Amino acid sequence: MRAAVFIERDGVLADSDGGNGTAGKLEEFKIRTDAAGALRTLREAGFLVFATTNQPGVVSGKPSRRELDLMHAMLVRQLGLDEVLVCHHExxxxxxxxxxxxGLLREAARRHGVDLDHSYVVSDKWIDAELAENAGATSVLIRSRHNGSGHHDFVVEDLVAAAAKILEVAGQLGTLRVLAPRKKTG
Ligand SMILES: [Zn+2]
Known part of the structure; x- marks a missing residue:
């Protein structure tokens, strides 16, 4: 089994400069400059890394399915993600x-052999702390006005600090030794 980190797309990995929290067009979609280094740290420690996003707008064409696919191809390529997990429903x-x-986490866990008990959810929003609780994962919230007052495990200042917190907690639990991928021999 592997451990994974599931990271909210909007406001954590990417911003929209369209004045709305989520990009309705490809031109509005800006990948954050601090994301690549933080994700490299997590991958090098042996974590699978996924982005997650609710995208009900695709139903009404904002963004179009093609634009959304292009945004996510950019995210995967620039940040070295294993996959972008999308709910398209209303x-x-x-x-x-x-x-x-x-559901998104359980499905990814099944396909990639992920142990959700040793996995983490990173977000600036309360809804993802609730997601972590529902999936049996640990939540790391990035401080924002969307944190809410519900259950969460940790609060940090930014994505780089979230990655450091995850390595610290996983190190204490011995997760990294157990779950790091075996080096290929020969
Ligand atoms: Zn859905």
Whole structure:
């Protein structure tokens, strides 16, 4: 089994300069400059790294499916992500994958052999702390006005500090020794 870090896309890995929290067009989508280094640290420690996002706007074409796919191809390439996990549903759809429902994490865990008990969710929003709780993972919130007052495990100042906190906690638990991928021999 591997451990993973699931990171909220909007406001943590990327910003929208369209005046809305989420990019409606490709030109509005800006990958954050501090993200690549933080994610490299996590990957080098043996974690799989995923972005997560609720994107109900695709249904109405904001952004279009093609633009969304291009945004996510950029994210994967520039940040070395294993995958971008997307819920395309509206809240009325009652799907199992719209955050804070744990469906996106459970599905990725099944496909990639991830142990969610030793995994982490990083976000600036309360909804992802609830997601972590629903999935049995540990939540690391980045301080913001969207933190809310619900359950969460840790609060840090930024993504770099979140990566450091995860390595610290995983080190204390012995997770990294257990879950780091074996080096290939020969
Ligand atoms: Zn969904």
């Amino acid at each position: 809240s009325d759809d009652q799907c199992p994958c719209r955050k804070p429902q744990p």
